[in-house]
Amino acid sequence: MKKAIFLDRDGVLNEVLSSRVKFVNHPNDLYLLEGAAEAVAELSKAGYDIFVVTNQGGVGLGFLKEKNLRKIHDHLIKVIKEQGGLIKEVVYCPHKPKAGCQCRKPNAGLLLDLAQRHDIALTESVMVGDHERDIEAGKKAGCKTVFIGDEETAADRKAPSLHAAVPAILELLETV
Template structure:
């Protein structure tokens, strides 16, 4: 069985809701957070599959077309590949926030579907997110959870809190459940 790191996209991998970009609806709005490519490469180098699981309600709301999302994700993968890293697959929920679908986080379907497809051991894997729905999805899937942000914002009670993916990478790689 494989082990995996499931990553939320906006706020974990790339900038969002800041002075430079509000939402990522076009490839030129994608700015990776510091150290993200290196963290993903470190996960690859230590045997983790790396997946992105992201809610993209902007599609359902009409702010973006799936073709454009594909271009955003192609740019994301190219940026990661520049340092030799690989994202094994990107899964997304295109439905509106209140659609009640099973794939939208806090539901765990994106995680569990990827785990089944890639023969991932959920108990040996981790979900990294910056919002409560990410952490709840991870808990429902049975993976370890990492909250990116400040401890006071960890209302979903993730297993650990780090300020960035790069800061979380050593814990994810070295934690005993990974061995």
């Protein structure tokens, strides 16, 4: 079984609710956060599979078509690849926020599905997110966790950005 890194999308890799973009509804709304592409490149070069795990309730609410969401994710993968990073797969929960599904974080369904399909050892993997729901999903799946931001958190580690979190992520992966 392999170790993997799971990244939330909005607020970890790209801007959301910023001066430039409220929500990412088109590929041209996707602005990577400073150092995010470089961080993914560093983690890729360390030899770990990287997955993006994101809630996309706008699909269920009718604000975003899945066809557009796939275009956004294809663009994200391309932009990261241009900087030397490799995202193996992007998975998302398309359901409304109160739908009660098992895939919407803080539930662990997306992580459990990826683990089964890609032979991932969840207890030896890391979930990175900027909301406590991301951390909760990671913990439910058995992962180590890294919180991006400065709020209080139940995560194993905390950093102000994904780029700043790279040493902590690698340390957690090397100690399990």
